[in-house]
Amino acid sequence: MLRGLYTAASGMMTQEQRHNTVTQNIANLNTTGYKAVNSVQRSFPEVLVSMIGGNDPSQTSRKLGKFNTGVYAEESISLYTEGALRETGKSTDFALVSSFSVENPATGENVAFDASGRYVDENGDVIYRPEGFFTVRNENGDIRYTRNGSFRVSPDGSLLSEAGYQVLDNNNTPIVLTGSARNFTVDEQGQIIDADGNGTGTYLGISIVSEPHGLIREGNGVFRMNDPDGEVRFMTAADNGEIRQGFIEGSNVDPTQSMVELNAALRAYETNQRIVQYYDKTLEKAVNEIGRV
Structure with a gap:
């Protein structure tokens, strides 16, 4: 009986984590450059239930079947799809538009990523x-x-x-604007152009992270590398990316989908809550009524 209680309790904790993730996304609906988070749930490994002994003394145990012990929140995955661009007209506002490709070493063709930015090849390796x-x-x-x-x-x-x-620029040096460069523009490659229309040779440092799912959030839309030795390089003219001055990137949170997930999490939580209440009443009756006999 208590196994079902533990299963329902694990479901409640999982849905609570899912609810917290969705509400975090909704709260950052208007945050510039915010990347939505998905909560991934997974069931605990199944266990094999056997009955020891029984009516047949020649058998030490008899298999009854498999038993599932509930679910848990495995991880939270960030979605790095681009948000909608909004024009501000400010010279210090920038949006990065990119679609970096990766060549499949087996076929020589560009990899087709899924919505989460992953591709699993025939060998099970994740790109x-x-x-x-x-x-x-x-x-x-x-x-x-x-x-x-x-x-x-x-x-x-x-x-x-x-x-x-x-x-920082593409040499990891802080960008300092002096003289005519204070009235600057930036071209599509990120080079700062001074007021006289001359290129300064300084580029906005656009870092390309090969495995963005290894980044760790620090708040305020800032990330850090989980592995200090992770592969990071600066964007070059050969990459399929451009800088748009006077624009900012909005959040990539889908409000409609978020509300659907929020309601689903609440309903699942309430269902598990009713199961816990049922077990509580059953145990109460077993102790107070059946135990008297």
């Missing part, structure tokens, strides 16, 4: 779609990555992110 990020440096001097291109210029000419981090 991730590379994603581009603006490169910034926090107050501790650590390199971080963000899709939030809403920048500003400090009084000393430093280009700063919305969180106040230094924006």
Whole structure:
């Protein structure tokens, strides 16, 4: 009897985690550059139930069948699909538009990724779609990555992110605008053009992360590498990516789908809750009534 109680309880905890993930997405519906999170559930491994002994003394045990012990929230996966672009007209706002391709070594053709940015080949190996990020440096001097291109210029000419981090160029050097470069424009490759129309040779540092699902969120739309030795390189002219000045990238959260998932999580939670209440009443009756006999 208690097995069912534990199964229902694990279902409640899993749906609570799912509910928290969806509400986090909804809360960041209007956050610039926010990437939605999906909660992945998985069932616990099945166990084989056997009866020891029984009516036949020649058999030490008899198999009764398999038994499932519930589900759990395995992980949270970020979706790096691009959000809708919104024009602001500000010279310090930038949006990254990219579609980086990966060649399948077996066929020589470009890999067709699924909605989550993954491709599983015939050998079961997973290939991730590379994603581009603006490169910034926090107050501790650590390199971080963000899709939030809403920048500003400090009084000393430093280009700063919305969180106040230094924006880096393609040499991991903080970008400082001086002289005519303060009235700047940026071309599609990310090169800063001064007020006289001359290229400064300084490019916005667009980092291409080969396995973005290995990134860890730090809040405020900022990510860090889980593996310091992970493959990261700067975008070049050969890559299929461009910078759009005067635009920002919106959140990629689908509000309709989020509301559907929220209601589904609430219904599943309530169902498991009723099962727990049923077991509670059954155990109460077993203790208070049957136990008296």
